[in-house]
Amino acid sequence: MVKMSDVAEKANVSKATVSRVLRNPETVKKTTRDKVLAIIEQLNYQPNILARHFRRSETNTILVVIPNILNTVFSHILGGIEHEAGKHGYRVLLANTNRQVEKEYEFLDHLKQRQVDGMILLSARMDKSVLYDVMKQYPVVLTADYLEGIPIPTVTIDNVSSGRTATEHLIKLGHSRIAHITGPLHLLVSQDRLKGYRQALLQNDLDVDNILIQEGDFTHESGYNQMTKLLALEHPPTAVFSANDEMATGIIKAAKDHGLSVPEDLAVVGFDNVKLSAIYDPGITTIAQPMFEMGNKAMEILLHQINGDDSCKKQYVLQNELVIRESCGAKRKNNS
Amino acid sequence: MVKMSDVAEKANVSKATVSRVLRNPETVKKTTRDKVLAIIEQLNYQPNILARHFRRSETNTILVVIPNILNTVFSHILGGIEHEAGKHGYRVLLANTNRQVEKEYEFLDHLKQRQVDGMILLSARMDKSVLYDVMKQYPVVLTADYLEGIPIPTVTIDNVSSGRTATEHLIKLGHSRIAHITGPLHLLVSQDRLKGYRQALLQNDLDVDNILIQEGDFTHESGYNQMTKLLALEHPPTAVFSANDEMATGIIKAAKDHGLSVPEDLAVVGFDNVKLSAIYDPGITTIAQPMFEMGNKAMEILLHQINGDDSCKKQYVLQNELVIRESCGAKRKNNS
DNA sequence: CTGAAAGCGCTAACAT
DNA sequence: ATGTTAGCGCTTTCAG
Numbered sequence: 001m002v003k004m005s006d007v008a009e010k011a012n013v014s015k016a017t018v019s020r021v022l023r024n025p026e027t028v029k030k031t032t033r034d035k036v037l038a039i040i041e042q043l044n045y046q047p048n049i050l051a052r053h054f055r056r057s058e059t060n061t062i063l064v065v066i067p068n069i070l071n072t073v074f075s076h077i078l079g080g081i082e083h084e085a086g087k088h089g090y091r092v093l094l095a096n097t098n099r100q101v102e103k104e105y106e107f108l109d110h111l112k113q114r115q116v117d118g119m120i121l122l123s124a125r126m127d128k129s130v131l132y133d134v135m136k137q138y139p140v141v142l143t144a145d146y147l148e149g150i151p152i153p154t155v156t157i158d159n160v161s162s163g164r165t166a167t168e169h170l171i172k173l174g175h176s177r178i179a180h181i182t183g184p185l186h187l188l189v190s191q192d193r194l195k196g197y198r199q200a201l202l203q204n205d206l207d208v209d210n211i212l213i214q215e216g217d218f219t220h221e222s223g224y225n226q227m228t229k230l231l232a233l234e235h236p237p238t239a240v241f242s243a244n245d246e247m248a249t250g251i252i253k254a255a256k257d258h259g260l261s262v263p264e265d266l267a268v269v270g271f272d273n274v275k276l277s278a279i280y281d282p283g284i285t286t287i288a289q290p291m292f293e294m295g296n297k298a299m300e301i302l303l304h305q306i307n308g309d310d311s312c313k314k315q316y317v318l319q320n321e322l323v324i325r326e327s328c329g330a331k332r333k334n335n336s
Numbered sequence: 337m338v339k340m341s342d343v344a345e346k347a348n349v350s351k352a353t354v355s356r357v358l359r360n361p362e363t364v365k366k367t368t369r370d371k372v373l374a375i376i377e378q379l380n381y382q383p384n385i386l387a388r389h390f391r392r393s394e395t396n397t398i399l400v401v402i403p404n405i406l407n408t409v410f411s412h413i414l415g416g417i418e419h420e421a422g423k424h425g426y427r428v429l430l431a432n433t434n435r436q437v438e439k440e441y442e443f444l445d446h447l448k449q450r451q452v453d454g455m456i457l458l459s460a461r462m463d464k465s466v467l468y469d470v471m472k473q474y475p476v477v478l479t480a481d482y483l484e485g486i487p488i489p490t491v492t493i494d495n496v497s498s499g500r501t502a503t504e505h506l507i508k509l510g511h512s513r514i515a516h517i518t519g520p521l522h523l524l525v526s527q528d529r530l531k532g533y534r535q536a537l538l539q540n541d542l543d544v545d546n547i548l549i550q551e552g553d554f555t556h557e558s559g560y561n562q563m564t565k566l567l568a569l570e571h572p573p574t575a576v577f578s579a580n581d582e583m584a585t586g587i588i589k590a591a592k593d594h595g596l597s598v599p600e601d602l603a604v605v606g607f608d609n610v611k612l613s614a615i616y617d618p619g620i621t622t623i624a625q626p627m628f629e630m631g632n633k634a635m636e637i638l639l640h641q642i643n644g645d646d647s648c649k650k651q652y653v654l655q656n657e658l659v660i661r662e663s664c665g666a667k668r669k670n671n672s
Numbered sequence: 673c674t675g676a677a678a679g680c681g682c683t684a685a686c687a688t
Numbered sequence: 689a690t691g692t693t694a695g696c697g698c699t700t701t702c703a704g
Contacts, residue, residue, distance in 0.1 A: 003696095004698065014675045015675060015676095016677095016700080017675075020673095020674085020699095023699080029673060029674085046445070046449050047449070047697085047698080048390075048393075048449070048450070048697050048698070049449045049450070050395070050450060051696070051699090052698060053386050054384075054390035054680065055679090055697080059386070070611070072408065075405045076406065077429075079405055082405070082432045091431075093430070094414075094428050096422075112347065113382050113385070114386060115386065191688095220614075252617070259682070275614065276615070277605070279556045279585045279589075279612070280615075280616070280617075281585075281589055281616075281617070308687090317683095340682065341681080347689085351681090351692095352690070353693060355682065359683080365689060365690085384682070386682095388681085389682095390684060391681080391682045391684090391696060392678095392683070426673085506689085530684050
């Protein structure tokens, strides 16, 4: 393996100059710089990045902690992170927790050992005080998920207002018996969407009937099962707000299997606007999270922190948007 | 930052002993080991992994090159890689190429600079000879994609036979006018699925009508568009084999928009068995790729290579499976 | 603008 | 079983 001293020797300069050519080319006279560059080319020299990382105790790598790679919401966010990271010469290390808290703690060591320059969390189940300590010492950003009570930099949408928007949309379409199938209620995201649902009902003088609120777990299957329950009710709902798009597909399937048509007999609104909601038939009306932008923004903030600018350590709330498709009945299908 | 020498000093041993406690505990007497461990705990010592990487020129990190994170086939494979890597203390660095060949070349440098111990490619668009050279010097495994002519370790399914299975299934159901919407034909995967389709027709004494073969790009939209074309034909097909599941959804949508029912008027078989195919209504009959296992196996082979065992440098062909759902008409829907 | 020299923290021969 | 020692290849003061 050819090393810096080989280049230096062959170019009749010192190692220091070679190093400068690589990292601060403008501080080297053009003629020497060109000479060194030529030799580097000629010897096909590749700097030993590990030595560099060691010496500088920086890795140009950031860690992304993901609860579940298979969830496309996270892949979209990851895409945004990746994009912004790439632009600034940073690499992305993936940390899949499979929703296990212990894994989150484990990955913290990467930060502490300076194996990565910063961390983006797409899920924060760990103890708040632990996270708070970490966040004071190292660059950390939270996105998709969020926490109450500690001032950790966060990029999200307003899930309460989004939940309200989704529900109000159904109310405006004339529904008064509206169910909500929530996400796992230990997640703040799910709680907030539920909160928004409640607010919308109350503000429109509609009763909140707890029997119409069922907890799901974001899977198609849970949407199917909970909807099947709701349809067995004496007074089943005429509309459902689903806390994500995948559950919405389960809800629609359950309705069909029960002999109902969507949206004629049951209106459905989902959440996220993942590709599935556009592909599915009927197209699912949904709240769009700006997933790519969330990833982008999170990375941007992280980079600021890495560069010592802590002024960006705040909460960022991005805009959501109601995307109207067929499942809610607001828009007629082309062929009907 | 507390370092190894601090621990050594406080424990009245040499740095070497501390290092041994960390990396080869069994070579240290239990009493000294416990003493050192206690001090490590007490001082909250975290080894400087960067120094270790430098010194050992190993990083316990592997690189996964992905053409597109949003494609769930790749996320599933990634899941398998991640799982196997985690078991052996390896970390996974993500490299998204967005299907740009230049990016592939770029990421090669990570290997050459020893920033990663090995590489798994989920797409190999780069020049074969370049890849061949790399593969001779560094641990590399190819999966999902594959190449002809160079002996690079590969984990895939037999796409020709899979294409044949899918098509034969439609033939057995009595169809004789079967279309095929392919993936991008510059991919060997797509070419092979097409080859299987052709073989099935020929072996069953059916004509191959080129008008029934249309090239798609794996998106829902391309499935929709190509199917719309096929439906405008004087003799439209009664069945379609789609080179992936997402296009199958587009095909079904096009059929519906044309007033046809699936599977009654048009039978559809997809490919991959991603979650979408199970969620979609009607459920899509498809060829299941063992995605998780492919990732697992690829990682396993890579680890062997990293550990200097090159006997595993061969091609591995995993089993595919036909999953029958509603879209082909072999199984009646519950409610019909 | 360039060179000399020190040393980052760890590992692994080699010696005891 | 443990200690001694010599770097790994780079970056970065500090001098010149």
